[in-house]
Amino acid sequence: MTHAPDDRHFPFSAVVGADGPDGPDPMALALILTTIAPEVGGVLVRGEKGTAKSTIVRALTAVLPPVDDRPVPLVEMPIGATEDRVTGSINIETALAEGKAEYQPGLLAKAHRGILYVDEVNLLHDHLVDLLLDAAAMGRATVERDGVSMTHEARFVLVGTMNPEEGELRPQLLDRFGLTVEVAAPRDPALRAEVVRRRMAYDADPAAFVAAYAAAETALRRRIGDAQALVGSVRLTDAGLLKIAEVCAAFDVDGLRADIVTARTAVAHAAWSGRAQVTLDDIRVAARLALPHRRRRKPFDAPGLEEDLLEQALGDDELPPEPEPDPDGPGPEPDGPDGPGADDAPGDDGSGPESAESPEAPMPEPAGAAGADSARAGSLPSSVAASGATFRTRLLTVRGVGAGTAGRRSRARTTNGRRIGATAPTGPGGAIHLTETIRAAVPHQHARGRTGTGPLVVRPADLRVAVREGRESNLVLFCVDASGSMAARRRMEQVKTAVLSLLLDAYQRRDKVGLVTFRGAEAAVALPPTHSVDAAAQRLEELPSGGRTPLAEGLLEAAHLLTVERTRDPQRRPLLVVVTDGRATSGADAVARSRMAAGLLAESGVTCVVVDCESGPMRMGLAATLAEHLGAEHVPIGEVSAEALVDAARRAA
Structure with missing residues (x-):
């Protein structure tokens, strides 16, 4: 869908934060810089719902200088778009009626010289995200489908918004967005009140509200136009380029994309500030926008940037000015052992920035949830076990062939x-x-x-x-036994490691995940079904253990949650993973009630897997019996890993 700016759009300069006394906030600034220099590679805006992400993106077109005397187009890409809708394809009616292979443009062609906006980009299928980022980086799109072979220009500013609670982009895709910003609702009551005041004023009289900000919009449009005209002549000196390389090296980012994007962003910021040469402040601003998401070392690590490390890498000294060439003097001496810089390389005299190693960001550490759970459970004793290193798991799939959202797990x-x-x-x-x-x-x-x-x-x-x-993505619901029997002999550490590894597998396969736990006398939904595997990992790390085993309550809670989720998302097939040793010790007739609950789940047709946590030479085999009642696959916890499965197959052979 293509939109042209009009009076119904909330003004860009009216968004709280876009008009701050110290200049635009990071989100507004990132959007402005990527319109000044589209080669930066687009912007990813991450934040909780209700933070004006969509509002400010739609308002951006109104402050951009027109293209060929027409407003800058805003093309919104729906989540359900197909590849032929994005790239374009053959016009079927013309082909069949007239025998002509006529190309019908897609969204990429319509977004040329405009803005392509993808809301909830993290829910878009990976191959479409790849396609968008390739086109944004190359400035053109190639179509090879349905007998059509062509290339057309597709120079646009790509803007994606997402709520991390609904799931993350894969690190490979995250890295290909030029800039990223984190947004959150203001905590200052005065700012919150101002947001509400402006919104209510706009809703009461949109035309009058837009008119009140007309002068600010015109001034912003003029400044962006001036920056676009200046950006091509901004100088990035060798000293500035070296400083960018030092900053990127200090943060241990992979590849050279970070260096390139940081350099382009620094140049754009210099143009925005009206400067003809990049300064240390431009590099500082660029690093804050271009590096945080590239520091993400593991799927469960949150993006971030340590200010102390950034300042240490930047150093205290300003960039030296670039010497003006002497038209009458000799040309530059060649670099070499005796050339310029041989005796004054950065750091040789101790004045350069100290090297700073940046270890991989750690997995989330247990954070005080045990006390809260103990308070809820009265005097129930509990402990919190840490998880070990994750491993590659065997593939667990749903039976049959589905028709759900494209993913990487079950046939569909x-x-x-x-x-x-x-x-x-x-x-x-x-x-x-x-x-x-x-x-x-x-x-x-x-x-x-x-x-x-x-x-x-x-x-x-x-x-x-x-x-x-x-392949489709599925709802993977974990039903985890957190009772005292699981805490014995460091079993809970093994359980958390296995479930965390399965969560990592679900992350890579684009699944939705949920977590039900049971201990003491009851079961609880620790995490409702969500795309945020990070949230599931956090809840798992904080999971306490102890008390009796209410197995029936855990199974019934899982069954109820699956019923509710089937109504909300009927096409997404569930996979229930029950992690337990099979004991049922809470309440009268605990064993009979657990078998009844297992029977109900079996009748519902849900695909189940029982991960058997029992270990040691003397085993009761209760988890295997539970798997029979559930009609489930029985997997000993030691065989959850793919390597263990391969080893077992080799032994059998």
């Missing part, structure tokens, strides 16, 4: 994957299966009046779309 009918047939379309979108469409139209040609060698007469009812089989 998806919009991508291998083509296995064709069917009549049930809605918009989907790749046309040309052969099957022609085959459906041929028997009706005589009845439709076609004679001789005239064009094939095709009706909408003849259209067939390809049926493809790929």
Whole structure:
């Protein structure tokens, strides 16, 4: 969908934070800088819901200088967009009716010289995110599909917004966004009141509100235009480039994309500030926007940037001015052992910045949740065990073939994957299966009046779309036994390591996850189903253990949660992973009630896996019995890892 700015858009300069006394806040500044220098690579805005992310992005077009006497286009990409809708494809009606392979432009072509906005970009399928980032980086899009082979310009500013609670982008994709900013609702009551005041004033009279900010909008538009004109002549000296390299090296970022983006952003900030040469302050601002998301070393690590390390890497001295060339003097001496810089390399005299190592960010540490859980459970004794190093797990899948959101776990009918047939379309979108469409139209040609060698007469009812089989993402619900028997002999540490490894696998396969725990006399939903695997890992690390084992309550709570989630998201098939030793010791008839609960889950048809945590030479086999009642796969905890599965297969062979 394409939008042109009008009076109905909330003014950019009216957003609280975009008009601060010290200049725009990081979100507004990042958006401005990437419009000054689109080669920066776009902006990813991360933040909780209700923080004006979408409002300020839509308002951005109104303050950008027009392109060819027309407003800058804003193209919004829906989450459910297909690849042919994004890149464009052959015009089916023209191809079938006139026999011409005519290209029908997609969203990338429509966004040329404008803004392409993707809300909830973290929910977009990875291959589409790859496609967008490739086009944004190259400034053009290549179409190779349905008999169309072409390349067209696609220079646009890519802006993505996301709520981390709904899941993260993979680090490989996160790194390819030029800049990223974290936003949150202000905690200052005065600022919160001002946000509400402006919103209510806008809702009461949009035209008058927009008019009140017209002068500020005009001034901002003029300043952005001036910066766009200046950016090409801003100088980044060798000293400035070296300082950028030192900062990126100090933060131990992978690859050189961080250096390039930081340099481009520093140049854009200098132009925004009206300077003809990059300063240390420009590099400081650029590093704060370009480096935090590139420091993410593990999937469960949160992006961030230590200010102390940044200041240490920048040093105290300002960048030396670049010497003006002497038109009458000799040319520059060649670099070499006796050339310039041989005796004054940075750090040789002790004045350069000290080297700073940046170890990998640690996994979340247990953070005081045990006390809160103990308070809720009365005097129930508990302890919190840490997890060990994660490992690659075996693949757990849902039975049958689904039709859910594309992912990497279970077999499903998806919009991508291998083509296995064709069917009549049930809605918009989907790749046309040309052969099957022609085959459906041929028997009706005589009845439709076609004679001789005239064009094939095709009706909408003849259209067939390809049926493809790929992989879907699932809801992986963990039901974890946190009772006292699990705390014995460091078993809980092994359990947390296994579940954390399965969570990492779910993260990589784009699954939704939930966590139910049971201990003492009750079960609780520790984490409702969410895309945020980070949140699940945090809750797991903080999970205390101790008390009796209410197995029936845990299974019933999981069954209830799955029922609710089936109503909310009917196409996402669930996978229930029960992590327990199979004991049931809480309340009268605990064993009978647990078997009854297992029977209810079995009747519902939910695919279950029981991860057996029992260990030692003397085993009761209760988890295996539970797996029989659930109709579930039984997996000893030592065989959760892929390596253990391979070793078992080798031993069997």
